[in-house]
Amino acid sequence: MTGTQAPTAAEKRFEQAVRPEKPFNWFRLIVTAGVVGGFLIGALSVDANWPRLTEMPGELWNMAVLMFGELDLADVPDAAESMWESVAIAWLGTMIAAVLSFPLAFLAAQNISGRVSVGVTRQLLNVPRAIPEIIFAVALIPIFGLGPLAGTIAIGLSSTGTIGKLSAEIIEGSQRGPIEAADASGATTLQRIRWAVLPQVMPEIIAFWLYRFEINIRASAVLGVVGAGGIGTMLQQNIEFREWGTAGMALIVVVLVTIVIDTVSGMIRRRIIRGPKTKTSSARDTRTDAMF
Amino acid sequence: MSQVEHDDAGPPAASTAPGAQRPKRPRPSPFLVGGFAGLLAMTIATGADWEFGIGFSLIEVWDGFTRSNSPMRGLAEIDLGSLLGSRARDGFLETVQMAVISTIAGALVALPLALFNSKLGAPNRVAYALVKLFNNIIRSIPDLLWALLFVAAVGIGALPGILALFFFSIGVVTKLTSDTIDGIDHGPVEAARASGASHLQVLRVAVVPQVLPAYTSFSMYCFELNLRASAVLGFVGAGGIGAVIDFYRGQGQWDRVWGVVVGFLIVVIVVERISMALRRRLL
Incomplete structure (x- = not known):
């Protein structure tokens, strides 16, 4: 567009065109106000020592320097032994939860059990799901004393809820066909479960047990904070007494062992769900892949 | 065990065709x-x-x-009256405050991190690798361990609890949101690029609007997680309702411990129901 030439019709139209106004979004305003307001009200009313926040970055840096600057390889055997105890707690806890949740899952599955049984079992499984492991652990320590037994049972009880609920959902997702076939050939409820349901759901349920074992390792690594065995005790005491080098080594062992077990267990889970490599994966397999 | 009875279940088939042989069972696989x-x-x-x-x-x-033991005796004579006391009320209030502050702050930081944590949103490979490494380290440290570290750094109280939940939230929301970004529709991104948008503009108009509902949903889910986690942070001195539970436990008042735990359960379940209803509408 030059000033000397008369603008063409198209150019005129372009100049006159106005951008449509953005519609005012009440919803966005309300959400923004709620989030900002909630944050401000929370931050101003909470009894937190905010001035110390400014010291936080410096303190964290100091801690990191002390932790990873004073690493001593002599701490490795201790840390490894405690971590093995954590792994043992997680494994046995998962096994307890698997045994307890297995029958409960069938009682909570709508396509196997009646309405009353489903309702009652679902509620029963909801309670341990909502209570953190640490609370189970502190309640079990007066019963079993300080040590790994309290931690193992705490992990077992609290995982029962999650494993039971997910197993029930897996069972509900099983295909009707084999169940109808079993019914048609006169199977009892137990026979129907054994021949029509179990072969369908076992791979997914076992894979979920393994997945839960991975999560439980993280949980059992901190259970020692309240004295329920494992590497948590070592972490807590060394941080409390400012033995930063030892605490740093324990931290490294926790992170490394967690990553290694995650990787191995993930490989086994994929093999369980997908089957041997030679087989082509079906649509059902991709669904379960997305789950993990 | 309540079982569905099947009246139509007849007797097992008695006769099989003569000469028919059952196929051999395959041997179990080495795996x-x-x-x-x-x-x-x-x-x-x-x-x-x-x-x-x-x-x-x-x-x-x-x-x-x-064996007779005090926690189980306390469970039998549970004291729900302890919920009405000022100690429990302050504990619950602090727990909610901690969860609100840390979730909002954590989720805000997590959105840019989530963009950088996906191949599509990262400006270059170096930023991608750095953010990914940072996020993996953050996620491999459990929430209670964060609390331990921050109690050592800034002293006991609600502040270390807020900081622990803040870092925990960053890890959770970043991971979940960046997984969503990997799966978005590339059409709008290409359209924005074709009309000459800079990288930031692409993120603003083509990526963020697509993941916003999922991101909001993950942030609310993270609020539930934080509420639950805040029950245990008190055991290492990081405030919240956990500190109240730890106090009654130290006194051996198990009836009150269980009272507070039941109150906590109710709060968690109510918040979970509301949040799930809202999240279902979002997605």
Whole structure:
């Protein structure tokens, strides 16, 4: 567009065109106000020592320097032994939860059990799901004393809820066909479960047990904070007494062992769900892949 | 066990065709055999009473639960009145405050991190690798361990709890949101690029609007997680309702401990229901 030439019709139209106004979004305003307001009200009313926040970055840096600057390889055997105890707690806890949740899952599955049984079992499984492991652990320590037994049972009880609920959902997702076939050939409820349901759901349920074992390792690594065995005790005491080098080594062992077990267990889970490599994966397999 | 009775279930088929032979059962696969052997070996190694096992015994478990003990006596005479006391009220208030502050702050930081944590949103490979490494380290440290570290850094109280939940939220929301970004529709991104948008503009107009509902949903889910986690942070001195539970436990008042735990359960379940209803509408 030059000033000397008369603008063409198209150019005129372009100049006159106005951008449509953005519609005012009440919803966005309300959400923004709620989030900002909630944050401000929370931050101003909470009894937190905010001035110390400014010291936080410096303190964290100091801690990191002390932790990873004073690493001593002599701490490795201790840390490894405690971590093995954590792994043992997680494994046995998962096994307890698997045994307890297995029958409960069938009682909570709508396509196997009646309405009353489903309702009652679902509620029963909801309670341990909502209570953190640490609370189970502190309640079990007066019963079993300080040590790994309290931690193992705490992990077992609290995982029962999650494993039971997910197993029930897996069972509900099983295909009707084999169940109808079993019914048609006169199977009892137990026979129907054994021949029509179990072969369908076992791979997914076992894979979920393994997945839960991975999560439980993280949980059992901190259970020692309240004295329920494992590497948590070592972490807590060394941080409390400012033995930063030892605490740093324990931290490294926790992170490394967690990553290694995650990787191995993930490989086994994929093999369980997908089957041997030679087989082509079906649509059902991709669904379960997305789950993990 | 309540079972559905099937009246139409007839007797098993009595006769099979003469000469028909049942096919041989295939042998179990080596993977199955190995898996069960591994499972058994692991269970025995961890459970047996030897140098590397914890000496698990069912008799001990049975004895423990049947013996008279204070936590279970407290559970029988649970004191719900403890919920009305000022101590429990302040604890619950602090727990909610901690969860609100840390979730909002954590989720705000997590959105840019989530963009950088996906191949599509990262400006270059270096930023991608750095953010990914940062996020993996953050996520591998459990929330209670964060609390331990921050109690050592800034002293006891609500502040270390807020900081612990803040870092925990960053890890959770970043991971979930960046997984969503990997799966978005590339059409709008290409359209924005074709009309000459800079990288930031692409993120603003083509990526963020697509993941916003999922991101909001993950942030609310994270609020639920934080609420739950805040019940345990008090055990290491990081404030919240956990500090109240730890106080009553130290006094041996198990009836009150269970009262507070029940109150906590109700709060968690109510918040979970509301949040799930809202999240279902979002997605």
